[in-house]
């Protein structure tokens with residue numbers, strides 16, 4: 390594996406709440422170090438070519454970090470421009486970061502990124518598993534529902550990160566593996582929607598419940 394700063398590869402972006410460990414994940418992947426005090430990688434993007442022995446191929450990546458603008462929800466469509474892969478990051482000890490991933494960051498990808506973008510999810514800070522606030526199964530189920538690669542990662546302990554980038558690369562390079570994993574969830578999503586519709590029909594929702602739901606939805610939207 391080699392690393393350079395020339396823009397030659399496929400654009401991969403990381404997104405998620407501030408403080409979840411995006412910059413640390415990139416540093417660990419590129420430099421092999423854990424630097425908890427470094428606010429940024431000092432560049433818009435860093436490049437690395439990875440080997441994918443499973444496909445007997447190499448893959449050049451240009452990895453884009455945010456400059457901290459996610460704190461103000463100020464990520465524009467330009468961040469996603471030409472991106473081929475995206476990693477959504479949350480931290481397993483902070484429920485809010487998972488909810489925001491689902492309700493804010495994933496919808497932003499849907500809105501701005503290429504519809505064929507390959508998505509990965511990193512449940513970071515897995516070294517803090519004793520303080521887990523998001524069950525692994527819940528995260529895996531969500532990943533499956535959107536056809537994303539899922540990995541628990543720790544930038545601190547160097548766990549799961551190389552695997553995540555590699556599996557994302559495999560999905561990007563191998564259209565067949567991508568087809569299998571993205572077709573399945575769509576069918577499941579359809580079934581779930583159907584079930585939801587049926588159960589809704591059977592429940593009499595009174596006005597109070599509707600008002601409460603509307604309020605909650607408004608609150609969620611405003612949080613993004």
Ligand SMILES: Nc1nc2c(ncn2[C@@H]2O[C@H](COP(=O)(O)OP(=O)(O)O)[C@@H](O)[C@H]2O)c(=O)[nH]1
Pocket residue numbers: 405406407408409410411412413414425426427428513514515516517542543544545546
């Ligand atoms: N325990 C633990 N802490 C981490 C890990 N990754 C990042 N951190 C901590 O989380 C803080 C925020 O990380 P950073 O990469 O700046 O987050 P970003 O805002 O998403 O880029 C850092 O200061 C680290 O102390 C990890 O895998 N385990």
Ligand SMILES: [Mg+2]
Pocket residue numbers: 411412413428429454455457
């Ligand atoms: Mg950062």
